[in-house]
Amino acid sequence: MIENLKNxxxxxxxxNWRWSATIVGLMKYFKNxxxxxxxxxxxxxxxxxxxxxxxxxxxxFAEKHFKENMHHxxxxxxxxxxxxxxxVIKEVxxxxxxxxxxxxxxxxxxxxxxxxxxxxxEIQEVIDKNRLNLxxxxxxxxxxxxxxxxxxxxxxxxxxxxxxxxxxxLDMGKKGKSVSYMGDQRTxxxxxxxxxxxxxxxFSLTREAFFINNNFSIKQLLESNKNDIFxxxxxxxxxxxxxxxxxxxxxxxxxxxxxxxxxxEYFDTIYLRKESIKRFEKINTITLEAISKSLKLxxxxxxxLNEAVNKDGYLNVxxxxxxxxxxxxxxDDLIDVLLREENKNYIISHLININMxxxxxxxxxxxxxxxxxxxxxxxxxxFVREGKKNKLRAYEQRFISAITLKDYDRVKELLLHISATTxxxxxxxxxxxxxxxxxxxxxxxxxxxxxxxxxxxxKGGNE
Numbered sequence: 010m011i012e013n014l015k016n017x018x019x020x021x022x023x024x025n026w027r028w029s030a031t032i033v034g035l036m037k038y039f040k041n042x043x044x045x046x047x048x049x050x051x052x053x054x055x056x057x058x059x060x061x062x063x064x065x066x067x068x069x070f071a072e073k074h075f076k077e078n079m080h081h082x083x084x085x086x087x088x089x090x091x092x093x094x095x096x097v098i099k100e101v102x103x104x105x106x107x108x109x110x111x112x113x114x115x116x117x118x119x120x121x122x123x124x125x126x127x128x129x130x131e132i133q134e135v136i137d138k139n140r141l142n143l144x145x146x147x148x149x150x151x152x153x154x155x156x157x158x159x160x161x162x163x164x165x166x167x168x169x170x171x172x173x174x175x176x177x178x179l180d181m182g183k184k185g186k187s188v189s190y191m192g193d194q195r196t197x198x199x200x201x202x203x204x205x206x207x208x209x210x211x212f213s214l215t216r217e218a219f220f221i222n223n224n225f226s227i228k229q230l231l232e233s234n235k236n237d238i239f240x241x242x243x244x245x246x247x248x249x250x251x252x253x254x255x256x257x258x259x260x261x262x263x264x265x266x267x268x269x270x271x272x273x274e275y276f277d278t279i280y281l282r283k284e285s286i287k288r289f290e291k292i293n294t295i296t297l298e299a300i301s302k303s304l305k306l307x308x309x310x311x312x313x314l315n316e317a318v319n320k321d322g323y324l325n326v327x328x329x330x331x332x333x334x335x336x337x338x339x340x341d342d343l344i345d346v347l348l349r350e351e352n353k354n355y356i357i358s359h360l361i362n363i364n365m366x367x368x369x370x371x372x373x374x375x376x377x378x379x380x381x382x383x384x385x386x387x388x389x390x391x392f393v394r395e396g397k398k399n400k401l402r403a404y405e406q407r408f409i410s411a412i413t414l415k416d417y418d419r420v421k422e423l424l425l426h427i428s429a430t431t432x433x434x435x436x437x438x439x440x441x442x443x444x445x446x447x448x449x450x451x452x453x454x455x456x457x458x459x460x461x462x463x464x465x466x467x468k469g470g471n472e
Contacts, residue, residue, distance in 0.1 A: 072148075405460055
């Protein structure tokens with residue numbers, strides 16, 4: 010919420026996500042102009058002189074923040090190249106003409122002007138003369154820019170007749186009476202502010218933009234929404250994954266995440282639980298690399314945990330992992346599918362690590378995991394030494410069938426049988442007999458380690 014103080018000073022509090030995002034956008038603006046010392050930042054509010062905000066400065070900040078989406082900035086970069094190639098000249102002219110990679114204001118501004126490799130000065134003068142208009146029109150109409158977040162007719166205008174934010178904005182001329190009590194528009198309750206124009210700067214610079222409303226304090230709010238940690242253009246789940254993982258050190262409780270999809274006229278809200286944040290946090294770089302690649306399946310077709318295998322047999326594992334973490338689900342179904350595939354031991358081992366939970370603490374479970382791996386290796390070596398690879402393979406298939414059919418008693422029987430056959434003790438078996446479902450990850454680890462391993466140079470299969 011906003012409070013008007015004496016001498017044109019304003020106090021803004023993060024009372025809901027809209028004001029939280031406004032504060033983040035404002036602070037980025039102040040930082041850009043080295044005005045942070047002029048702003049009083051408290052735990053619960055920021056306070057500043059309203060005269061620090063100027064329309065021209067706002068537009069120039071927008072140009073800098075969304076540089077990649079500003080066509081004239083791209084032109085500036087290209088025409089600064091000495092001895093430009095035909096390819097560069099062609100690219101500049103595409104930006105100056107009616108083209109899918111340009112926009113209307115560029116077409117109007119550069120009407121009749123064509124780049125020939127020698128008239129850079131002329132084009133630069135046109136840009137300098139029309140810079141503010143180029144920024145404003147591009148910013149307000151850009152599908153990834155202001156238009157994505159707010160009603161483009163409200164840019165840099167004072168308080169309107171309804172909230173300017175997408176999903177809250179109304180055409181009061183057409184719908185004003187229907188949304189008002191007794192058809193009287195004077196009863197319509199809304200909240201709008203020119204400061205909401207700073208909301209676009211608070212979101213991630215990704216196709217589907219995210220904002221973490223970690224408003225426990227202003228400091229944590231700002232730390233959780235640093236742009237430089239999630240500027241990579243990935244799919245939606247990757248965006249969210251990187252954003253939450255990098256921000257997790259500032260979040261120690263359930264938190265609200267606001268998402269804006271360019272295809273929708275509204276904002277989504279995702280509630281991220283503390284348990285989910287911890288699971289994100291424990292995913293290391295190696296596991297992240299392993300799950301970031303699409304996985305080719307040879308046998309299975311269909312859906313796995315609501316993610317479809319595409320027509321070429323590829324599965325987006327990262328999407329599944331993020332969905333499961335967000336919804337506090339296990340990855341058992343995915344692991345079951347991969348156990349039936351060939352050479353998926355490497356990715357399975359990482360999924361088991363992400364999956365690990367239950368009453369046993371993580372360190373104790375890792376100890377049991379090591380016992381399971383050592384036992385599996387010992388059994389495998391014995392079968393190989395005795396020239397009984399086929400028998401090993403048969404055991405592996407029996408284990409996979411039993412665990413994917415959720416016949417846990419059969420898994421226990423097989424464990425006892427293989428131990429008796431090979432005279433190999435299984436020191437991890439007690440935890441499975443105590444509570445199989447709670448410690449299923451140990452059984453997965455044993456079965457995965459029992460499988461025949463092949464070296465895959467791309468680490469897409471075994472290691």
